[in-house]
Amino acid sequence: MSSFFRTTDPRRKPGAPASRIKGLSIYQPAHLGTDTNGDHVTVPLMYSNMLLAGVPGSGKSVALNNIVAHAALCTDAELVLIDGKLVELLPWAPVADKFVGNNVHQALRTLRGVQSVMDDRYDLLARSGRRKITKADGLKAVVVVIDELAYFSVTVGTKETKEEFINLVRDLVARGRAAGIIVIAATQRPSADIIPTSLRDLFSYRLAFRCTTDSSSDIILGNGWASEGHSAKRIAAEELGVGLLLTEGGLPRRIKTAYLSDRDIQRLVTKAAYIRTNTRTTPDDGGEAA
Numbered sequence: 001m002s003s004f005f006r007t008t009d010p011r012r013k014p015g016a017p018a019s020r021i022k023g024l025s026i027y028q029p030a031h032l033g034t035d036t037n038g039d040h041v042t043v044p045l046m047y048s049n050m051l052l053a054g055v056p057g058s059g060k061s062v063a064l065n066n067i068v069a070h071a072a073l074c075t076d077a078e079l080v081l082i083d084g085k086l087v088e089l090l091p092w093a094p095v096a097d098k099f100v101g102n103n104v105h106q107a108l109r110t111l112r113g114v115q116s117v118m119d120d121r122y123d124l125l126a127r128s129g130r131r132k133i134t135k136a137d138g139l140k141a142v143v144v145v146i147d148e149l150a151y152f153s154v155t156v157g158t159k160e161t162k163e164e165f166i167n168l169v170r171d172l173v174a175r176g177r178a179a180g181i182i183v184i185a186a187t188q189r190p191s192a193d194i195i196p197t198s199l200r201d202l203f204s205y206r207l208a209f210r211c212t213t214d215s216s217s218d219i220i221l222g223n224g225w226a227s228e229g230h231s232a233k234r235i236a237a238e239e240l241g242v243g244l245l246l247t248e249g250g251l252p253r254r255i256k257t258a259y260l261s262d263r264d265i266q267r268l269v270t271k272a273a274y275i276r277t278n279t280r281t282t283p284d285d286g287g288e289a290a
């Protein structure tokens, strides 16, 4: 398990001021689980985005919790949670910079706001002749977690709100990475209307949990993977939290996500709340230098 499960920082000397507890950095990879060899599986969040899909109860929310936990503990990331199901991400609401439940208009307003942050950052990049923001810019990454895509793009609202929602998501996924806008989107409906190829192909990481057909597995991972033996249909119903993780340019890798109990989440929220309100904290390490 990653170090953020500890309630106290092991490097903190007894009696040392609490302000020495450091948060994580969004430039560090997030712990997601283990592979079939038992090796740790991490995913870089900065300059990335991720699509998660699979049948109900296959493990998407548990996977999302790992990612949200990492982002919540980062002092250089803002957390925007959009939860059409309302209850899945709700435990993280106290540490979210913005929490939106099943309100499509609020969801649209929030995504428009993130889009305008992204546009401002592109102006900044254009003015300085650079291609992506770096740590040296001192700008926080914005981690936008959406569960469930289909709720806003198909189920509720009007034709106009559904179209605007999916257009905003597509734009943030397409242009967000270089600007430090990270979209993590989940759906229990891996069908072509919810995840058109043009959207799916924009995600740098795709995680397919159990699917009922090879074609729905391909809708998540990409056309042709099932025929090459990489199909999330082969994941058994009892293999909860098992999925195929595809990274850009790689092969799908079978992983099992780390499970966070409600108590783990409560403890992480408490720690993240402390880290986020303590302005003197600085993120650990940082990975990518300017």
Ligand SMILES: Nc1ncnc2c1ncn2[C@@H]1O[C@H](COP(=O)(O)OP(=O)(O)OP(=O)(O)O)[C@@H](O)[C@H]1O
Binding pocket: 054, 055, 056, 057, 058, 059, 060, 061, 062, 063, 088, 188, 209, 240, 241, 242, 256, 257, 258, 259
């Ligand atoms: N990595 C895991 N280890 C152990 N149990 C798991 C794991 N992932 C999921 N589970 C079990 O499966 C249940 C369903 O998982 P989860 O809520 O993540 O599914 P889901 O795909 O988000 O479902 P839905 O689409 O209905 O929201 C969990 O409550 C948990 O009991």
